[in-house]
Amino acid sequence: MGRMASLDSTNDVDVLIVGGGIAGLSLAARLAGQCRVALVEAEQSLAYHTSARSAQQLIPSYGPTPVQDLTRRTLVTLRNALDDEGRRLAWPSRFMLVGRRGDVAAEAHAGMRHLEPGEARALSPVLREGSFEAAALDNDSVRTDAPALLAHHEGRARQGGVAIHLGSGVHTAQRVGDGWLVGAGSEAFHAASVVDAAGAWADDLAVVFGVERLGLQPYRRTAALVSLAEPLDPESPMVAAADDTWYFRPDAAGALVSPSETEPSRAEDAMPRPGDVERTIRLIRQIADLPVTGIVRAWTGLRTAAPDGVPVLGFDPEAPGFFWLAGQGGYGFQTSAAMADHAAEQLLAGPDAIRTGAHPVSETERALDPHRLSVRR
Ligand SMILES: Cc1cc2nc3c(=O)[nH]c(=O)nc-3n(C[C@H](O)[C@H](O)[C@H](O)COP(=O)(O)OP(=O)(O)OC[C@H]3O[C@@H](n4cnc5c(N)ncnc54)[C@H](O)[C@@H]3O)c2cc1C
Incomplete structure (x- = not known):
């Protein structure tokens, strides 16, 4: 597992989000103020990778059924969203x-x-x-201003107390007590749940946690x-x-x-x-x-993308407290608000909530569940 930061300087959080793209930042903004959250990003700036390189288009008719459902829900949220200066974050674009x-x-x-x-x-x-x-x-397609949307999420996250650490790539992880001890850059975190929002590196990050890859490509x-x-x-x-x-x-x-x-x-x-x-x-x-x-x-x-082309969202079936938020393919912006909603609800309900029935699973959540991926069976 390589070098592990000492426990003395550990940041204690409920949720540690790994990855500062649209997925990680949407979730950070959604969880802000509801529990203790930190976000770590390997690069020196947020949204350096895929989230800075999209076409910024949200197309309700695009993608498989669960993606279309997530897109419809995301559009409901984004159509009403304004930045700090009152500018719209999304507008009609056929x-x-x-x-x-x-x-x-x-x-x-x-x-x-x-x-x-x-x-x-x-x-x-x-x-x-x-x-x-x-x-x-x-006719219902929408354009977004990706930098403005990302800045909006960052602002909401910071205002809600989310600590954002740049230049903090996760390099080590081990299960300690009922959580994870995670080394990221020069920092250490103890987190009940860790969210893998690492984009193209999502499978590589899982390996650091000793979690089996899902076959994300x-x-x-x-x-x-x-x-x-x-x-x-x-x-x-x-x-x-x-x-x-x-x-x-x-x-x-x-x-x-x-x-x-x-x-x-x-x-x-x-x-x-x-x-x-x-x-x-x-x-x-x-x-x-x-x-x-x-x-x-x-x-x-x-x-x-996951092998079946549907994003992956949910607690890993075998690694307690390891939560996937990955495989968004070409739909990362258009599904972002709904993905953040589902992820926040499941994380706040806790890892056993689905098994015990405390969190009723919707059809879309079932489609996103990492359990489905045959690579693991
Ligand atoms: C040309 C193009 C056009 C597109 N057009 C659209 C579009 O019109 N609409 C749409 O919805 N989607 C579009 N997409 C897809 C969309 O951009 C992606 O789905 C989305 O950006 C993925 O976001 P993410 O947060 O999962 O990944 P990323 O933005 O890549 O973020 C992941 C972050 O995790 C960090 N990370 C990785 N490993 C670690 C680690 N060990 N420790 C800490 N941090 C780590 C990375 O540095 C990265 O910043 C397009 C993509 C491309 C390339």
């Missing part, structure tokens, strides 16, 4: 699939409206006539801001290829584009590869007259 008829039919979820190409072109005039057969529109996804000779209508929808080969949407700088790749990676500080963005622009230009003049900025993040 999402549209385009492509071959069969691909659109296969990808468009219930709740999306099917459109003829002419109707789609009226919404996004850069789409070229005759370049696609069908479209489907999600990080996948690369690249995005870029490109400048345009003529701006897009800011009200025009985000447009995605129904065969999952690209998406674009208007942005203050011009447009945000992505090759929509899902390529397995190890947990790392992922970087774009030369040519990725240029290839994406070429693909988009087969369908849309996007007048790209240059690449402003490109980045790559890791979307980390």
